[in-house]
Amino acid sequence: MGNWFVSMKKADFQGIAARYHISPIVARLIRNRNVVGDENIDLYLNGTIAELNDGMLLKDVDRAVDILTEKIEGRAQIRVIGDYDIDGVNATYILQEGLEGLGAVVDTDIPDRIRDGYGLNRTLINRAIEDGIDTIITCDNGIAAGEEIAYGKSQGLTIIVTDHHEVPYEETEEGRKYILPPADAVVDPKQVDCTYPFQGLCGAAVAYKLMQALYDSLGKDEEEIDYLMENVAVATIGDVMDLVDENRIFVRQGLEMLKRTKNPGWRALMECTNIDVEHLSAYHIGFVLGPCINAGGRLDTAKRALELLSSNSKKEAALLAGDLKALNDSRKEMTAKNLEEAVELVESTPLGQDKVLVVFLPDCHESIAGIVAGKLRERYYKPVYVLTKGKDGVKGSGRSIPNYDMFEELSKCRELLTRFGGHKMAAGLSLKEEQVDRLRILLNEQTGLTPEDLVEKISIDMQLPFAYITEHLIEELKVLEPFGKGNPKPLFAEREVRAIHPRILGVNQNVLKCRLQSRDGVEMDAVYFGDVKACLEYMNAHERIAVTFYPGINEYKGNRTIQITIVNYQ
Structure with missing residues (x-):
């Protein structure tokens, strides 16, 4: 199961542990995530909204703010054009809410995945012109739509691009030549001459920064739109951005806000997917809520997900959430069927x-x-x-x-x-x-x-004897959350362990459970969720194995026990 290697990054783990009141194990894990130097360690452990960069540092935000100020005052019709995935839907919602809060005349449009394809196209532009739109603002798309934007401009539209994708380029003899669309303002941290300190924002985060700057410039309280950080968090996880720097603060803050959200749509979706809101984590966004939001754009229309976020009544939200969950369930069935067909092709x-x-x-x-x-x-x-x-x-x-x-x-x-x-x-x-x-x-x-x-390379944080695994350590690992791309869950390893009484459980026979005993006789409850049949055969055939794992607490009928989740074995 892949090539295993242990990260051996060096630092003064005892010193870091003493300074930040954490254990040397956690200090080592932070170093393994390339967080180096006191300022960065402090930001990683304790970063708050106050540490977020000023949106005005993004290139062209000042121009976008001037244009929008003029359009809002002149009651010009503004249309937000987003994308059909989780980032695009949340970015669209952020711009719509932010602009409505300032009294703008604003509506939205999202392309149809099959009919329109990705991004801005002539159909969407012509539709805007027919509807008497004066200004288009894109989100999570637009940076590569040079021709379409030139056409829109020729038809008299004002166009603002907000995006986070790479700027298209062509190779010339003088080197790379970047091709920016001819919009009135282009806000995208990936532009070469954008001096914004962090490039890794998602589309929804770029939209949020623009709204913050606009509120600021109009003398409004930015806190009025703080609640939209929930949407930035969902989009950042759903679009699989690196959970570092500002993204880490957005997600950490946004998850806390989602636990107490006033948005009927989020509440209905968490209810119908049976999420334990108190323990809401990045995992739930990535694997439960996110796929429901994406299912709209995949199998029906992304406008349904936008309607869910915008719904005002509990009843309407419950209906829309149920629809999206049903769409996602059928997406899962289709995926399983197609995967089976694909595996058959590859193997036969x-x-x-x-x-x-x-x-x-x-x-x-x-x-x-x-x-x-x-x-x-x-x-x-x-x-x-x-x-x-x-x-x-x-x-x-x-x-x-x-x-x-x-x-x-x-x-x-x-x-x-x-x-x-x-x-x-x-x-x-x-x-x-x-x-x-x-x-x-x-x-x-x-x-x-x-x-x-x-051959997959499996990076292990450290070898961790079972004797070190305590409830206190497991509690302490929470300071590393939220986990995701760029900030993976810690992976520990132990070798020469014995699997005692391995067996397959669960309604769908998809969990392997056993006790693992280390060389020094310490035992741990363990579960495995991969190919359980292969794992059972392997455990029965080998007296001692090596495992990589992550420790957690299993709560069952009021009893709390330490249990490790096996990730790999060999």
Whole structure:
């Protein structure tokens, strides 16, 4: 199960522990997350809203604020155009709420995933013109829509772009030439000449910063829109941004606010998905609430998720939340069915020999191709493209591994593709059906992946003897939360442990439970949630094994016991 290695980063762990009243174990874990120096350690442990950077530092925010001030005063019609995913929906809601709070005349539009595709297009612009719109403000899209924005400008629209995606560029003899859209203001921290101190914001965070700056400039109290930090937190987790720096503060603060939210939509969604609100964590956003918000844009319309956030009555919110949960349940069923079909293809045809998996599932719904690709990548630890049949040819989504730059590899095949975009770890593409086999051959011929690249590297924080695991330590690990990309859950390891009485439990037979005994006789309750049958066979066949794990507390009928969750074994 992968190559295991222990992070051996050096620091004065005793000194850090004494200064910040934490244990040396926690000090080591913080160092392993590349948090170095007193200022950064203090920000990591104790950062509050006060430490957030001023939105005015973002390039063009001043211009956007001037334009919006003039438009609000002149009662001009403003339209927010977002994106159909969790970041886009929350960014749209933030701009709509913020502008309405200032008395602006504002409405929203979100493209349809299948009909419109991603981002600003002529249909959306023409619709705005027909509706008498004066100003468009984009969120979570727009940075790459140069032609569409030029068209909108030629039709007399004022256009403000807020986005967080990479700025498109072309290679010239003088080096990279970045291509900005001809909007009236472009707010995106990824611009080369933007001096904002933190580049890793999601689209909703950029929208929030603009609203803060606007309220400030109009002499309004920024605290009036503090509640929108809930939406920034959800979008940051849902769009899988690194949970470092400002994002860490947004998420930590936003999760606390969500526990007491006044928003009927969030409350209804937490209720219908049975979330224990008191213990709400980043996990619930990423794997329970987030997928329900995304399901609207995948299988129906993202406007439904926006309606949920905007709903004012408990009754309406409960109906909308129920709809989104039902959509997500059917998305899960579709994913399971398509995944099964894909695994069958990989394991019963020559596809399985390829280093780069290109799997054509004609009947797969195009909106879940990326989810299926992600699950295949987890299973085989290879870069994966899942292709489906769209109305204009074949569309696909790719998910990658660290040593394979998806955007670059697709760039080498551009003559086979009608469209493509993305970044190192994920990409989207379109092509004619007759080119599918050619693409598979070419991606495999040109790849420089070695057998070592195709073995997952598992980074362990430290070896931790069972005797050190106490309720106090488990409680202390909470200072590291929220966990997610860029701030992973700690991973501990212990070797030469014996599995006592391993057995498979659960209604769906999907949990393995046992006791683990270390060399010095200390025993721990343990559970495993992966391929439980394979794990059971392995434990029965080996007297002693090594495990990586994370410790927690199991509460059952009022009893609290320490229990470790096994992540890997070998």
